[in-house]
Amino acid sequence: MKKYLWWGLLGVLIFGVLVGSVEFAYHNYRVMRMGDPTFYDRSTKDVPARKLVPKTFVPRRIISQQPKLSQRSKEIKQALNPLLGANHFVGTILIVQNGQPIYNQGYGYANFQKQAFNNANSEYQILSMQKSMTAMLLMQQVQAGRLSLTDHLSKFYPQVPGAKKITIRAMLNMMTGLRIHKFSTRSLSGDGVVDYAVHHVLFLPKQNHKWYYAPVNYTLLAGILQKVSHHSYYQLFNQHIIRLLHLRHSGFVMMAKRAKWLSTPYHNQTAKDDSVNYLQTFHESPANQHNELATGNVYMNASDFYKVSRAILQARFLTVENTAILHDAEGKNYGGGLYGAQNNSYWSHGVGYGEESGMMISKDGQNAVIMLSNYHMKKSALVQQCHQIYQNLLNGVY
Numbered sequence: 315m316k317k318y319l320w321w322g323l324l325g326v327l328i329f330g331v332l333v334g335s336v337e338f339a340y341h342n343y344r345v346m347r348m349g350d351p352t353f354y355d356r357s358t359k360d361v362p363a364r365k366l367v368p369k370t371f372v373p374r375r376i377i378s379q380q381p382k383l384s385q386r387s388k389e390i391k392q393a394l395n396p397l398l399g400a401n402h403f404v405g406t407i408l409i410v411q412n413g414q415p416i417y418n419q420g421y422g423y424a425n426f427q428k429q430a431f432n433n434a435n436s437e438y439q440i441l442s443m444q445k446s447m448t449a450m451l452l453m454q455q456v457q458a459g460r461l462s463l464t465d466h467l468s469k470f471y472p473q474v475p476g477a478k479k480i481t482i483r484a485m486l487n488m489m490t491g492l493r494i495h496k497f498s499t500r501s502l503s504g505d506g507v508v509d510y511a512v513h514h515v516l517f518l519p520k521q522n523h524k525w526y527y528a529p530v531n532y533t534l535l536a537g538i539l540q541k542v543s544h545h546s547y548y549q550l551f552n553q554h555i556i557r558l559l560h561l562r563h564s565g566f567v568m569m570a571k572r573a574k575w576l577s578t579p580y581h582n583q584t585a586k587d588d589s590v591n592y593l594q595t596f597h598e599s600p601a602n603q604h605n606e607l608a609t610g611n612v613y614m615n616a617s618d619f620y621k622v623s624r625a626i627l628q629a630r631f632l633t634v635e636n637t638a639i640l641h642d643a644e645g646k647n648y649g650g651g652l653y654g655a656q657n658n659s660y661w662s663h664g665v666g667y668g669e670e671s672g673m674m675i676s677k678d679g680q681n682a683v684i685m686l687s688n689y690h691m692k693k694s695a696l697v698q699q700c701h702q703i704y705q706n707l708l709n710g711v712y
Contacts, residue, residue, distance in 0.1 A: 370595045370668075371567075371576045376430030380420065390417045390712045397699050404580070404590060405670075405687030406436050408616035409707060413624075413680045416712060418616065422689065424577040426592035437563050437576045438686040439598075440619060440671050441610040441664025445532050446651030448608040449486055450626050451550050452539050453640045453650070456482075457632055460542040463639070470538045476517030482538070484523070485531040486651075487644045491521035494530040501568075501600040504546050507607040508537030525646045529609040532651075536608035547608055554631070555622060563615035568603045576613055577688035579668030585692040592689075596668025610664060616684045619671075624679035627660075655701075657708055663697055665690060672696050674704035681707060 383391065390409065404422030408415060420432030455461055461469075461482065467490075468477035480490045493516045502510060511533045536547045543550060548566065556564050563575065570576055579596040582589070603611050614622075629637045641660070643649030652660040655674065664671040670690045675682040683704040685696055706712060 370597045371570050371573070371578050373424045373428075373430055373436070373573075373575050373577060375435075375574045376424065376428055377433055378429060378431070380431055380433065383419070387417055387419065391419060393706070393711060394703065397702055399695075402588075402590060403685075403687065403696075403699070404432065404689035405438065405577075405685060406432055406434060406616045407703075408434075408620055408682070408684040409703065409712060410620060410680070410682040410684075411707060411712070415617070415620075422590065423592060424575070424688065426578075426580070432577055432688070433575075434617070435563060435575045435615055436686075436688075437573050437613045437615045438671060438688055439567050439579070439610065439613050439667060439669050440686070441606075441666050441669060442529070443619070443651075443662045443664045443671050443673060444608070444610050444612045445529075446626060446662060447551065447555060447612070447622060448532050448536060448539075448547075449640060449650040450631050451547075451554060452482070452486070452535050453632055453636055454554065455539060455542050457636050461538065467534065467538075470541055471512050471534065474512055474515055474517070474534070476519065476522065479519075479522055482535070485535055486640070487525070487649050488527055488531055488646075489523055489525055489644055490528070490531055491518040491524070491526075492516070492528055492530050492534075493518060493521075493526075494528070494533075497601070497605050499599075499601050501604045503604075504536070504540065504548060504607055507604055508533060508540070512537070525644065525648065527646075527648075532609045533607060539608075551612070559618075559621055559625060561614070561618045561621065564618045565613055566603075567598070567606075567611050567613050568600070570613070573613060575615065580689045581668040582691050588691055588693055590689060590691075594668075596690075598667040602667070610666065614686075616686050619673070619686070620675075620682055620684055623673065623675055623682070627675065627677060627679035657705075659704070661701070665694070670694055670696050672700040674700050683707060 406420050409417040418434040420436055422432055424430045424432045424436050456463060463483040465482050466478055467474055467480040471477055484490045494511060494514055496514050498510045511530055515530055540547055565572055580592050581594050581596050583594055640650040641652055643654050647654035652662050655661045658677050659674055661674045668690050670687045672685045683700055685700050687696060
């Protein structure tokens, strides 16, 4: 009798191992083929997307010295030095003129402990600059007739307070009065992040139709995007952006182990400390990585980011008419994830988790300055530097 019992237990154990292996293999298939960092296509709201150890990014590939610069790059670097200050910018700067990169240079360390330098391939979390891509993905569904910019939020999430007074257009332009102050401390799936936002978002009636930067608008837009497309946000991003444009230095920070050049983020603990000392690495929690669904959990290098931004503005994803409609701005001149700027240009900016990013780009996508940094200081001048470098580019300084 005991013999049969032991054989039975062994059989159950083997069956469990086989089922676990199949599940693990399926998960890896989804990650590799679909770029979806969730266990299942439509994972339940309560299942953690992935079990991740909270630790900082470390580049898998390193360079111990910067490559030699061309004569023109040397001249541009010399012209940039007064703007950047002595060793105060850490990251990568890409300058594009008439559709061609004229400068793509790393500054400072990708990882100080390894003495690894930032370079043209270095990858960074692009943070809020991801929103322009989310807006484009949503506009594709509008173009396909699956929803309208005049649809109200109540059509998709009637339980959200004030939803009957909020349109998709207003959400794209941050003109809704929506706020959220509480975030999940668990790693949730894409559906779970949206569901959490739906149940914790606040509505301030007096702030409706007034501009205020509230990323929760784009979290809810990601939920709408998933509802009307019947695909996860991660699948759509991978299929319609990464795979379409053949991006080789882009992905989601939850899958950082797949990145080769992802720089380690650093920060100073106090606003008074404006030195670049690499003493404090930033450890982004797995929960925050998932909470940034559609709003800031993508990593890219500068070239990939420019490639996507140019494709959006040059109507590769949408018709020319719908591209213009997407960026029709209100409030603080914000529309579809981009701010309108002088000289027929757009700008965008992201900051958080020890990193900062900025872009200035002409509306035709031909001229651009992109600055991606893995060292954030509270008294950062990156936005002003990016604007000034772009103005110098237009003035023929470089």
